[in-house]
Amino acid sequence: xxxxxxxxxxxxxxxxxxxxxxxxxxxxxxxxxxxxxxxxxxxxxxxxxxxxxxxxxxxxxxxxxxxxxxxxxxxxxxxxxxxxxxxxxxxxxxxxxxxxxxxxxxxxxxxxxxxxxxxxxxxxxxxxxxxxxxxxxxxxxxxxxxxxxxxxxxxxxxxxxxxxxxxxxxxxxxxxxxxxxxxxxxxxxxxxxxxxxxxxxxxxxxxxxxxxxxxxxxxxxxxxxxxxxxxxxxxxxxxxxxxxxxxxxxxxxxxxxxxxxxxxxxxxxxxxxxxxxxxxxxxxxxxxxxxxxxxxxxxxxxxxxxxxxxxxxxxxxxxxxxxxxxxxxxxxxxxxxxxxxxxxxxxxxxxxxxxxxxxxxxxxxxxxxxxxxxxxxxxxxxxxxxxxxxxxxxxxxxxxxxxxxxxxxxxxxxx
Amino acid sequence: xxxxxxxxxxxxxxxxxxxxxxxxxxxxxxxxxxxxxxxxxxxxxxxxxxxxxxxxxxxxxxxxxxxxxxxxxxxxxxxxxxxxxxxxxxxxxxxxxxxxxxxxxxxxxxxxxxxxxxxxxxxxxxxxxxxxxxxxxxxxxxxxxxxxxxxxxxxxxxxxxxxxxxxxxxxxxxxxxxxxxxxxxxxxxxxxxxxxxxxxxxxxxxxxxxxxxxxxxxxxxxxxxxxxxxxxxxxxxxxxxxxxxxxxxxxxxxxxxxxxxxxxxxxxxxxxxxxxxxxxxxxxxxxxxxxxxxxxxxxxxxxxxxxxxxxxxxxxxxxxxxxxxxxxxxxxxxxxxxxxxxxxxxxxxxxxxxxxxxxxxxxxxxxxxxxxxxxxxxxxxxxxxxxxxxxxxxxxxxxxxxxxxxxxxxxxxxx
Numbered sequence: 001x002x003x004x005x006x007x008x009x010x011x012x013x014x015x016x017x018x019x020x021x022x023x024x025x026x027x028x029x030x031x032x033x034x035x036x037x038x039x040x041x042x043x044x045x046x047x048x049x050x051x052x053x054x055x056x057x058x059x060x061x062x063x064x065x066x067x068x069x070x071x072x073x074x075x076x077x078x079x080x081x082x083x084x085x086x087x088x089x090x091x092x093x094x095x096x097x098x099x100x101x102x103x104x105x106x107x108x109x110x111x112x113x114x115x116x117x118x119x120x121x122x123x124x125x126x127x128x129x130x131x132x133x134x135x136x137x138x139x140x141x142x143x144x145x146x147x148x149x150x151x152x153x154x155x156x157x158x159x160x161x162x163x164x165x166x167x168x169x170x171x172x173x174x175x176x177x178x179x180x181x182x183x184x185x186x187x188x189x190x191x192x193x194x195x196x197x198x199x200x201x202x203x204x205x206x207x208x209x210x211x212x213x214x215x216x217x218x219x220x221x222x223x224x225x226x227x228x229x230x231x232x233x234x235x236x237x238x239x240x241x242x243x244x245x246x247x248x249x250x251x252x253x254x255x256x257x258x259x260x261x262x263x264x265x266x267x268x269x270x271x272x273x274x275x276x277x278x279x280x281x282x283x284x285x286x287x288x289x290x291x292x293x294x295x296x297x298x299x300x301x302x303x304x305x306x307x308x309x310x311x312x313x314x315x316x317x318x319x320x321x322x323x324x325x326x327x328x329x330x331x332x333x334x335x336x337x338x339x340x341x342x343x344x345x346x347x348x349x350x351x352x353x354x355x356x357x358x359x360x361x362x363x364x365x366x367x368x369x370x371x372x373x374x375x376x377x378x379x380x381x382x383x384x385x386x387x388x389x390x391x392x393x394x395x396x397x398x399x400x401x402x403x404x405x406x407x408x409x410x411x412x413x414x415x
Numbered sequence: 416x417x418x419x420x421x422x423x424x425x426x427x428x429x430x431x432x433x434x435x436x437x438x439x440x441x442x443x444x445x446x447x448x449x450x451x452x453x454x455x456x457x458x459x460x461x462x463x464x465x466x467x468x469x470x471x472x473x474x475x476x477x478x479x480x481x482x483x484x485x486x487x488x489x490x491x492x493x494x495x496x497x498x499x500x501x502x503x504x505x506x507x508x509x510x511x512x513x514x515x516x517x518x519x520x521x522x523x524x525x526x527x528x529x530x531x532x533x534x535x536x537x538x539x540x541x542x543x544x545x546x547x548x549x550x551x552x553x554x555x556x557x558x559x560x561x562x563x564x565x566x567x568x569x570x571x572x573x574x575x576x577x578x579x580x581x582x583x584x585x586x587x588x589x590x591x592x593x594x595x596x597x598x599x600x601x602x603x604x605x606x607x608x609x610x611x612x613x614x615x616x617x618x619x620x621x622x623x624x625x626x627x628x629x630x631x632x633x634x635x636x637x638x639x640x641x642x643x644x645x646x647x648x649x650x651x652x653x654x655x656x657x658x659x660x661x662x663x664x665x666x667x668x669x670x671x672x673x674x675x676x677x678x679x680x681x682x683x684x685x686x687x688x689x690x691x692x693x694x695x696x697x698x699x700x701x702x703x704x705x706x707x708x709x710x711x712x713x714x715x716x717x718x719x720x721x722x723x724x725x726x727x728x729x730x731x732x733x734x735x736x737x738x739x740x741x742x743x744x745x746x747x748x749x750x751x752x753x754x755x756x757x758x759x760x761x762x763x764x765x766x767x768x769x770x771x772x773x774x775x776x777x778x779x780x781x782x783x784x785x786x787x788x789x790x791x792x793x794x795x796x797x798x799x800x801x802x803x804x805x806x807x808x809x810x811x812x813x814x815x816x817x818x819x820x821x822x823x824x825x826x827x828x829x830x
Contacts, residue, residue: 192705250710269712273702280695287688287724290607295665297684298713309702 007342007413008361012397014259014304014411015346015358019399021255022348022406024049024122024187027247028056031185032118034064038181039114043068043083044104044173046129047122047199049187049404051078051085053246054120057185058082068107070120071100071128076403093130098138101131101168108173111180119173119182123189123405125199126159131167133228141165144225151220159200163230164213166200170230173202174241182241188248189405191273191309195243205238206230249308249407252348256306256409265304265413274309274410278323279330279381281311285412286334289341292414301340305412313353319385322353324408325360325396329386331412332362333377339364342413346397349405358399359408360390369393422757422828423776427812429674429719429826430761430773434814436670437763437821439464439537439602442662443471446600447533449479453596454529458483458498459519459588461544462537462614464602464819466493466500468661469535472600473497483522485535486515486543491818508545513553516546516583523588526595534588534597538604538820540614541574546582548643556580559640566635574615578645579628581615585645588617589656597656603663604820606688606724610658620653621645664723664822667763671721671824680719680828689724689825693738694745694796696726700827701749704756707829716755720827728768734800737768739823740775740811744801746827747777748792754779757828761812764820770802772811774823784808 020026034041041064043057050070055078058065068083073090088097111117132141144165148158163170174182184203186195195204210227217224231237245251250272257267270288274281285307292303299305311323321329327345335341346352346359367377373392380389390396435441449456456479458472465485470493473480483498488505503512526532547556559580563573578585589597599618601610610619625642632639646652660666665687672682685703689696700722707718714720726738736744739760746758761767761774782792788807795804805811 192709269706269710271699271702271706271713273705273709274699275702276695276698277692280691281699283691284686284689284696284699287686287690290688291684291686294607294688295684298686 011344017259018252018256018409022252022404024052025056031246038116040066041116045120046071046125048124049122050120097130108177113179115180117177119184122187160208164227169200170206178237184243205233253308260304268299270307272308278311278326282330303414307410310407317383319383321386324352325386328360328362332366336367340415344411350399350402357396426759432674433667433671433824437667437819439467440471446661453531455481456531460535461486461540463539464537465535512545523592528594530595532592534599537602575623579642584615585621593652599658620648668723675719683714685722687723693726693741697745718829722825725822732798734798736801739767740801743775743777747781751782755830759826765814765817773814775805
């Protein structure tokens with residue numbers, strides 16, 4: 001654990017508050033309220049965190065849950081009583097996934113007008129709900145999406161095609177559940193929380209069309225398979241559908257902000273949309289710290305500046321680390337020598353890059369403390385070796401796997 | 416000129432307010448107040464903008480100015496009546512500079528206890544005040560600083576060495592003026608306004624020592640010339656010295672903020688310390704815009720977010736442009752399709768990179784408008800070809816050379 005002083009303790013408390021808001025179980029408990037009027041309540045869904053979400057539904061609704069089934073990644077289970085767990089392949093979909101998706105669609109179809117279908121959707125749902133429209137086989141679908149990936153198609157293009165060759169995505173799951181009411185509880189791992197994108201939107205009206213999908217396939221020179229139109233926003237089906245984001249980077253950031261306020265900080269949420277090369281993003285964060293010290297702008301001390309989203313690292317060296325540790329190291333270099341400044345960055349899944357740490361914590365003395373141990377911060381950064389640097393200093397932050405993923409949380413404390 | 420709509424007009428008004436605050440003449444008029452008690456007032460100094468600063472001193476003090484001399488870059492003149500102008504070499508110092516520096520030091524030396532010495536210091540003062548301590552010659556000094564540069568010495572190391580081989584830098588000009596009072600009017604072109612750094616601080620106590628200078632020279636394997644100690648902060652000389660920053664990026668940003676408020680915007684000054692790779696810095700700015708649109712954080716609409724400092728561009732292509740135009744282009748790509756968002760970036764010197772534009776303005780339609788003209792924004796960015804892109808759209812912002820330089824101003828308007 002990192003050296004403890006007041007600011008470091010505060011940063012860890014604030015991060016823990018963010019993790020709690022992102023926890024699949026807690027998130028569902030906080031958001032699920034179901035009126036008494038339904039005859040049956042079915043729980044379906046998919047995602048890496050969906051077992052824990054389903055567990056929370058059972059905890060709240062108990063015997064009111066008639067039954068259901070969710071597709072989860074192998075090993076991503078939780079003890080359930082009334083809802084069946086189906087473990088299947090991720091990130092490569094498999095036959096178990098297909099079987100589960102068919103049964104999930106069947107459960108939705110047989111729900112009646114007095115029933116409620118609760119869908120628990122979390123990151124990974126897209127791969128965990130494979131159901132290509134016959135006559136396309138799972139293998140053919142995988143070849144098609146593989147080709148698209150290799151052509152350099154972006155996530156929006158991928159999803160547009162996926163939705164028009166799927167029996168369950170692009171709003172089709174909600175369509176199947178009509179006339180039952182649908183309540184989708186969504187844990188978002190997508191920057192910007194675009195409902196359309198999360199798990200390819202099985203309960204969300206689709207804004208794209210078969211014409212769009214065809215255009216994309218032709219653009220990349222791929223033979224166009226049979227496509228089927230998805231339900232559109234004007235479709236009356238969606239009058240009975242409510243999509244609720246129960247956990248997201250934005251909600252985690254808001255929880256962090258509440259905790260920081262409780263600890264006496266003036267808070268500023270910079271953005272939950274932060275992307276880009278980690279060290280440059282760190283530079284902009286450090287520039288804001290310097291302004292707070294110089295002029296009390298954009299927020300006066302004691303200040304806690306919070307940002308979310310997820311950065312990238314262009315690997316140039318041979319060291320180990322992750323984007324959060326690299327952020328902390330780059331920021332440590334930029335704030336070296338400054339007093340009363342603490343910087344933290346952590347991944348909400350608890351595993352930053354291929355390491356056992358969630359992130360790291362740094363302050364104005366970090367670079368000097370590294371030097372005393374014979375570690376050159378600039379060299380470590382150039383070698384992408386943030387893990388070794390912070391491990392030697394005892395400033396890694398380890399939470400273990402958290403069972404959730406709503407991207408990263410960065411904190412700048414200026415006391 | 417760029418297409419006019421309300422937000423674009425507002426952005427240009429806000430930039431003009433920043434330029435006015437950074438104007439050398441206006442800046443001195445705003446900050447110079449001199450009591451009546453002085454027998455003589457001498458005006459000395461150096462810098463690219465110092466002629467205009469001296470002109471403002473003459474305008475305010477008229478015949479109270481006894482005389483003086485300032486070193487300016489060739490062609491950077493202004494009509495003066497009582498203060499002599501000495502044009503000299505920049506960025507390579509020359510013999511004219513040396514002659515002027517000697518006379519400036521003489522003027523300071525002969526000032527008496529009832530006199531005031533006003534020093535007008537602006538960007539370029541370091542090269543424009545060359546006065547190596549004898550027996551070192553100007554040529555020997557240039558060889559030495561050239562060697563340091565080639566070894567990769569940073570600006571702080573350069574200045575530490577420079578101050579200890581100079582007869583005028585590192586506080587020595589103020590030392591020479593004692594027992595006269597000294598009022599230094601400083602136009603800062605340095606991020607963070609470190610007085611020590613601006614023009615190598617001729618009127619500012621030096622925190623570095625000959626030992627520091629020696630250590631740096633030995634580190635780079637350079638033969639150590641005779642070094643002389645500079646006056647330190649505790650030196651009683653500085654009781655009679657006042658250093659006033661009359662213009663700076665921070666003051667320009669504050670003026671921009673006032674104008675934005677006047678136009679009805681909620682303002683947020685992000686930082687005046689912004690550095691780093693332009694396109695990544697633009698990405699963070701765009702992420703903040705998205706957050707404002709999504710949640711009203713960190714500031715609610717109508718919002719004007721202002722940032723200062725100066726970014727860099729790693730040249731990868733063969734196009735033309737500057738850091739401000741590249742910022743606007745990278746931001747345009749990141750905000751493409753967003754409504755009611757306007758982005759501006761401009762250099763306060765009026766010349767962005769090797770172009771005749773100060774910067775450029777963009778909004779959510781910029782990328783689409785480029786496409787209509789056959790210009791691919793991503794390709795232009797990859798080729799560092801922001802000038803052609805914005806010129807074709809008519810969205811360059813041209814002010815002509817402004818005679819000042821307090822780095823850059825960036826504006827994000829979210830209406």
